[in-house]
Amino acid sequence: MKSAVETLNPTRVRLTVEVPFEELKPSLDAAYKKINQQVTVPGFRKGKIPARVIDQRFGRGAVLEEAINEALPKFYTEAVTEGELAENVLGQPDVDITEFNDGTELKFTAEVEIRPTIEIPDYSGIEVTVDAVEVPEEDVDTSLEQLRDRFATTTPVERAAAEGDVVVVDLQASIDGKVLEDGVASGVSYTIGSGQLLDGIDEAVTGLEKGGTATFTSSLSGGTGAGQDAEVKVDVTDVQARELPELDDEFAQLASEFDTLEELRADSRKRLERIKTYDQATQAQEKVLDALIELTEVPIPEKLLASEIETRTHNLEHHQFPALGLTWDTYLEREGKTREEYDAEVSEQAVKGIKTQFILDELVKTEKLSVNQEELTEHLMRRAQSSGMSPEQFAQAVVEGNQVQLLVGEVARGKALAVVVEAVKVTDSNGEVVDLSDEEEDEDASTEDAAEAASAEAASTEDADESAETAAEDAPEADKS
Numbered sequence: 001m002k003s004a005v006e007t008l009n010p011t012r013v014r015l016t017v018e019v020p021f022e023e024l025k026p027s028l029d030a031a032y033k034k035i036n037q038q039v040t041v042p043g044f045r046k047g048k049i050p051a052r053v054i055d056q057r058f059g060r061g062a063v064l065e066e067a068i069n070e071a072l073p074k075f076y077t078e079a080v081t082e083g084e085l086a087e088n089v090l091g092q093p094d095v096d097i098t099e100f101n102d103g104t105e106l107k108f109t110a111e112v113e114i115r116p117t118i119e120i121p122d123y124s125g126i127e128v129t130v131d132a133v134e135v136p137e138e139d140v141d142t143s144l145e146q147l148r149d150r151f152a153t154t155t156p157v158e159r160a161a162a163e164g165d166v167v168v169v170d171l172q173a174s175i176d177g178k179v180l181e182d183g184v185a186s187g188v189s190y191t192i193g194s195g196q197l198l199d200g201i202d203e204a205v206t207g208l209e210k211g212g213t214a215t216f217t218s219s220l221s222g223g224t225g226a227g228q229d230a231e232v233k234v235d236v237t238d239v240q241a242r243e244l245p246e247l248d249d250e251f252a253q254l255a256s257e258f259d260t261l262e263e264l265r266a267d268s269r270k271r272l273e274r275i276k277t278y279d280q281a282t283q284a285q286e287k288v289l290d291a292l293i294e295l296t297e298v299p300i301p302e303k304l305l306a307s308e309i310e311t312r313t314h315n316l317e318h319h320q321f322p323a324l325g326l327t328w329d330t331y332l333e334r335e336g337k338t339r340e341e342y343d344a345e346v347s348e349q350a351v352k353g354i355k356t357q358f359i360l361d362e363l364v365k366t367e368k369l370s371v372n373q374e375e376l377t378e379h380l381m382r383r384a385q386s387s388g389m390s391p392e393q394f395a396q397a398v399v400e401g402n403q404v405q406l407l408v409g410e411v412a413r414g415k416a417l418a419v420v421v422e423a424v425k426v427t428d429s430n431g432e433v434v435d436l437s438d439e440e441e442d443e444d445a446s447t448e449d450a451a452e453a454a455s456a457e458a459a460s461t462e463d464a465d466e467s468a469e470t471a472a473e474d475a476p477e478a479d480k481s
Contacts, residue, residue, distance in 0.1 A: 003079035010116045010299040015079045015093075019071075019106040027071035031063050064102060076110050088115040090304050113301040118362045121295045124423050128287040132428035133276040135269055143268045147255055148247060154240035160207045161239045163193040167205050168238035171198075173220065173230040182223045183230065191242070204234055212236045219325075226325025281436055284426045285417055289356065292420060298355040308350040309343075361409070363416035371411045379411045 001023060006014045035054055036047045044053065054063060072095060080086055090113040099107035154166050161167050167190055173183030190197050192206060200216040208214060215233050220226055245251045252264040321327065332339060363369075384394035398404055418436075426434040 001075060001078060003082050005083040005085065008111065011090075011301040011304075012111060012113050013083075013085065015076070015083060015110045015112070017075055017079045017108050017110065019075050019108075021103055021105055023075075024067055024071055024106060027067040027074075028063065030070055031066035034066060035063065060102060064100075068097070068100070068106065071106075072108065075106075075108075079110065080112075085112075085114060090114060090301055091307070113303050115358060115361075116299040116301070118296065118298055118358055120359070120362055120366060123292055123295065123420055126288060126291045126295070126420075126424035127427070128284060128291060128424065129427050129429060130280050130283045130287065130434060131276075132430045132432065133273060133280055135272045135276060139272055140265060140269050143272060144247060144265065147268075148244050148251065151251070151255055152242045152244050154242055156210075157239055157241045158210070159239065160209050161192060161205050161236065163202075163206065164191070164242060166191050166240040166242055167208075167236050168240070169201075169205065170235040170237060172233045173218075173225065174233070175225050175228055175230050180223065180225050180230070183220075183225065187237070198232060200232070201234060204232075205236055208236045208239075210236060210239050221325045222323070223325075226322070227327055227330060280428070280434065284421055284434065284436060288421050288424055288426070289417060291424075292359060293352065293355050296355070296359050298358050300351055300354055304354060305347075305350055308354060309346055312346050312350060357413065360413035360416045363419065364412045367416060367419055369412055369415050369419070371408050371415070375411050375415075376408060379407060379414075383407070 001020070002018045004016045006016065008014055032051050032054060035058065036049050039049070039054075039058065040046060041049050041053060041057060044050075051063075076093060076095065080089055093110040093112040095108060095110045097106070097108045099105075157165075169188050169190060171183075171185045171188060173180050188197070190201065190205075192202055195202075198216075198218040200218045204214040204216040205212075213233065213235050215231055217229055218232050220228055220230050245254070247261060249260045252258045252261045256264050256267070258264045258267060316331075317328070321331065326334070328339070332342065335342070337345070380395055380398070381391050384391045387394060389397070398407060421436055426436065428434050
């Protein structure tokens with residue numbers, strides 16, 4: 001077999017392959033064997049039909065077509081390997097048979113997208129500004145109020161319900177006069193004004209006493225009536241006043257391990273500072289990544305971009321919409337944009353995701369970064385926690401879905417971005433230099449997490465980045481000319 005590689009553009013090549021007819025013999029034998037098992041000819045046992053009879057009955061062309069389709073992936077893989085493209089091939093090839101006659105050599109071309117060659121520029125001159133880590137007293141006050149709210153007590157009252165009260169209600173949702181099977185709930189506790197139940201319920205129950213009833217219209221966000229307007233009947237079975245504990249040393253002892261309110265307040269400040277520090281690291285990662293993308297020329301493979309846009313739109317339409325009870329019309333209305341604006345936005349996001357992966361993968365190579373078992377395990381634990389699964393369940397899902405290398409890629413890209421951030425100048429809004437390389441151990445994990453999150457936009461691109469061998473196994477049948 002002979003092959004040659006022609007570069008069509010920075011992200012696409014054409015392989016021209018010539019295969020002597022003798023090299024098709026194993027595939028021809030396999031084709032006869034396969035057809036033997038599928039057809040029946042009177043006078044011959046199944047599987048024992050001579051080749052000449054198959055040619056006579058079903059045509060030599062059918063055998064050759066079967067043989068070629070069986071052989072093409074193997075010859076394509078060999079050509080990719082010979083052309084030293086195995087690590088750069090993206091997706092499936094477009095195969096075209098240009099010349100073939102029985103007994104003569106097979107000639108075909110295969111056009112396929114490849115990773116572009118990327119030159120990482122000198123990024124040491126990048127400078128970004130991030131928010132300073134500042135915790136105003138109001139934030140500490142808000143944090144303590146939220147904690148205080150968690151320790152509130154309720155007392156039944158014989159009066160009309162008002163904002164801030166807790167009402168215990170029975171609900172019944174109907175559409176077109178028919179009660180929904182999953183639209184009935186009893187004994188639901190709801191704090192008026194919290195906005196955590198149904199639109200319209202606050203107005204309906206405010207002013208009602210125990211035993212009161214009201215109806216209101218609300219758009220359902222889930223269940224069998226998701227996305228539809230329903231008439232909701234609400235019966236108030238109890239009205240309770242909420243009482244908040246006093247903010248004093250006694251409360252600090254009740255709500256925490258501290259003896260005094262001042263100690264609890266200081267701990268709340270430290271916790272908020274840690275959150276702000278994490279947010280600052282995330283902001284630095286994102287701004288540095290944007291600056292690096294701006295500096296780096298990255299050609300975008302057209303088919304890969306189209307596939308990425310299709311994947312993102314499909315996930316939104318078929319996974320997120322049903323879960324949220326949305327349609328395209330209600331989603332676009334909620335977001336305040338047109339479909340054209342959505343398409344432009346998702347295209348921009350997809351381009352950024354592809355550029356992110358290409359740039360960070362190139363950095364992984366140039367910086368010779370690797371991922372050890374401990375780093376992979378830590379990342380798996382964090383991903384499991386964020387997904388609401390146990391580490392064991394998440395690990396099993398990763399293995400069964402053949403996603404281990406995808407996780408390895410996420411960690412490696414996170415480390416690559418962290419390398420860049422450590423090399424550039426990051427200052428806060430107060431003009432102070434921010435050193436993200438000297439964090440405590442727990443903050444190191446937060447910084448790495450931020451890097452991984454910044455590169456996660458490219459995760460679905462990883463699925464399209466197949467090896468030549470994998471692509472060949474599923475290569476489509478050739479178009480014949």
